[in-house]
Amino acid sequence: MIAWNAVAPWRRWSGGRSIGALPLWLRRSYGLSSSFLKVSEEVQDAVVAGRPVIALETTIYTHGIFSPVCLDYAQILLLINSGVHRGGEVSMDISADLTELGRTPVTVISSGCKSFLDIPRTLEYLETQGVCVGTFADGRNGPIDFPAFFSRESGVRSPRVIQDEAEAAAIVHAQLKLHLSSGIHFANPVPEQYSMPKYEMDEVIAEALRCADLEGFHGSDNTPYVLSKIKELSGSRSVAANKGLIESNVKRATKVAVELMKLEQSFQRRPDQIEQNLGGVGHNVALAASYVGSSVAFCSVVADDLNGQAAMSMLRREKLNTMGIQILPPMLGLRTAQYIAINDRKKNLVLGMADMGILELSDRDLSFDTFWDPIFMRTKPDWLVVDANWSPGVLARWVTSARKHGARIAFEPVSTTKATRIFSKISTPAETTAVIDFSDSFPNHLIDLAAPNSMELASMHSAARDAGLFDSSGWWHVIDGLGMSNAGSRERLISVTSKSLVDQGIPQQSIQLLPFMPCILTKLGSQGVLVSQLLQPNDPRLTCPDAAPYILGRAPSQDGLVGGVYLRLFAPDQVLTGEEVVSVNGAGDTLLGVVIAGLARELGKNEERRLENIISVAQKASIKTLKSPDSVNADIKNLAMLFK
Structure with a gap:
């Protein structure tokens, strides 16, 4: 889970520590100190400083798929085991996590939902809840499948293809700026070397579900039994796939967090960096030419307002010839042209806003024949x-x-x-x-x-x-x-x-x-x-x-x-x-x-x-x-x- 305000450089954590991330709604309700929650000091510092917080949530340990292992990563993510169970249209067995994702602004990265769940209905339910869903292309071109956890293919097309971590971060950033209350789910296919063929997994899952039904495992007991049966029937190959996808998801979530940090930093604004200069294309070209020794007459138009007066004063300090500057009287109700440029930390232009109406006047309104044409004749x-x-x-x-x-x-x-x-x-x-x-x-x-x-x-x-x-x-x-x-x-x-x-x-x-x-x-x-x-x-x-x-x-x-x-x-x-x-x-x-x-x-x-x-x-x-x-x-x- 990438906390909605998160992104920061990662660091190593001891593998045995329990680490969690607090989304905004939880921090507002309980704060970082609560008798209900225990949050490590390192996570508290990261949340307060606005650094990336990525949390691991998984039931595969408690469901017995394999013993806990130390991955030696601080980048921790939310692995989702949730979905609509097969037959959910009758039993209404829908994981509460899906509803929560529809009302909490968090980003979930996982390898899809478990293969034995109803993937089409899971995606449909997420759409109903307003959750944005996409799948990382992971080197593939064109439409791709939503992954089926142990398999890269599911036979179900992903609603959206995410090309890389930068695109994912841009989607998260947009969601935050739009103040949407729903979450985002990015599916990260299991690495190819660990992926199990779809046809093979379909047979294993069908048998595991048959056994669960035969032995009467339903409700909350169903998932642990089915996972254990899949492990048995696959010859523990599902364990290797689980380990591979956990590590892959950890890395993917970290990279998304880093890209989101870069993006948010580029949009930060610092009032102490606001600067005001006399500019404009014509002015800049004229000033550059004059600085390297050319005789220049700068021709433009300003209004007789505060900005116009300031511009004329600055032009005189720059020693530019202002005989070509036409000053329009206040009675015309016009304003001196202004341009506001907003740049990111790399100094690239992010947004430009201009009030150039005074330059849109016709040649007759600007008295071209009587003001500027004679200047051409004199200066040649x-x-x-x-x-x-x-x-x-x-x-x-x-x-x-x-x-x-x-x-x-x-x-x-x-x-x-x-x-x-x-x-x-x-x-x-x-x-x-x-x-x-x-x-x-x-x-x-x-x-x-x-x-x-x-x-x-x-x-x-x-x-x-x-x-x-x-x-x-x-x-x-x-x-x-x-x-x-x-x-x-x-x-x-x-x-x-x-x-x-x-x-x-x-x-x-x-x-x-x-x-x-x-x-x-x-x-x-x-x-x-x-x-x-x-x-x-x-x-x-x-x-x-x-x-x-x-x-x-x-x-x-x-x-x-x-x-x-x-x-x-x-x-x-x-x-x-x-x-x-x-x-x-x-x-x-x-x-x-x-x-x-x-x-x-x-x-x-x-x-x-x-x-x-x-x-x-x-x-x-x-x-x-x-x-x-x-x-x-x-x-x-x-x-x-x-x-x-």
């Missing part, structure tokens, strides 16, 4: 980095304005949902268009570079496919011009990236998107960054021996639109441990900001040949941000010299 930027927090209409205006004034465009997708905005339809009184449409393929592309993570890439790919862009003549013209053969393509992709990435379809998706955004940097976390790029016919990498392993396709002639495809997986500069990571929220933005800063420095030079070196610097910057509580680590300023 080399690059525009636009993120998908803007509405599709405003996103289209940013792209159009940048192209009009000769700026290159980088796209940051932000999330799987917002990533699709780049392909979303925009309806106006005159027409319905999209930011990227059929005619926007290379060399007339609008987006020069995109920086999605793997999930955002998949979302973008699906949106482009659903929009019919992969059926357009412009897309086919570019793809056909690459001269890529289907023969051996999977093996070639694996050699350049990895089998895992190819199985996920990541390099395939990025290549198919290249006609609409000819450079894609897919951020893969601990796996690094995958660079996918269309090469122009005169790109020196097409003839460079060092680049040859990464040239995936070459155009048959130098007279076409494209020269080939460059595909390269850049391993991370450093792999951090969980303890070294402080925050993951700005690492990808830092990488993109440094990349754009590097490309801006090389504009008009040999920028294509410099991308490899720029990625390397950007990865170093990303690592620094991972180690910092700030959205962008100011220490990346020291990396600016690497661009020189």
